[in-house]
């Protein structure tokens with residue numbers, strides 16, 4: 001499945017997806033890495049990896065509609081069938097989200113629906129939760145909302161600060177996003193009544209729903 005990845009910065013999740021997609025038989029092909037900032041560090045990795053890249057800054061456009069139309073044009077030019085948001089820090093309109101309904105997925109650094117929005121790790125620490133984690137979900141118009149494809153949990157350890165917790169969660173993000181992409185691009189994930197059903201995703205479906213093993217190396 002021809003897949004575009006949208007980033008705003010570092011792009012470490014994008015990198016995890018690009019690396020996973022190199023495996024023979026992986027069901028997604030990365031056809032575009034698009035950033036809304038020319039200085040997004042991830043762009044350099046994408047260019048060096050020989051991927052098509054595009055930069056669409058919001059400030060080059062009069063309004064959100066024309067900004068999104070420019071993104072849409074880049075996606076179409078690349079033949080995109082599936083869009084992965086990977087640290088893309090702009091909220092997309094309901095109409096854009098509807099255009100890509102069930103073909104647009106996002107990663108968020110919390111166990112949704114807890115801690116939507118920004119500063120998730122600070123807020124998790126302030127709330128005193130014992131488990132943190134990350135979620136990959138289909139995108140709906142509400143921010144950080146939509147059917148959950150996969151979640152990975154990590155412990156909150158004594159002495160954690162936002163930085164140490166973010167590192168532990170990020171390592172889990174890099175495991176679950178490639179798995180989610182493999183399921184979605186491999187047509188093993190299906191949205192039914194705003195929940196995700198996994199079909200043919202493994203022998204023991206339940207074992208895959210929390211802290212799944214990393215994708216097998218091939």
Ligand code: GAR
Nearest residue numbers: 009010011012013086087107108109
């Ligand atoms: C990741 O932690 C991702 O989950 C988060 O931004 C970071 C991007 O890092 N996304 C959100 O907070 C979306 N609501 P990366 O550029 O290294 O992948």
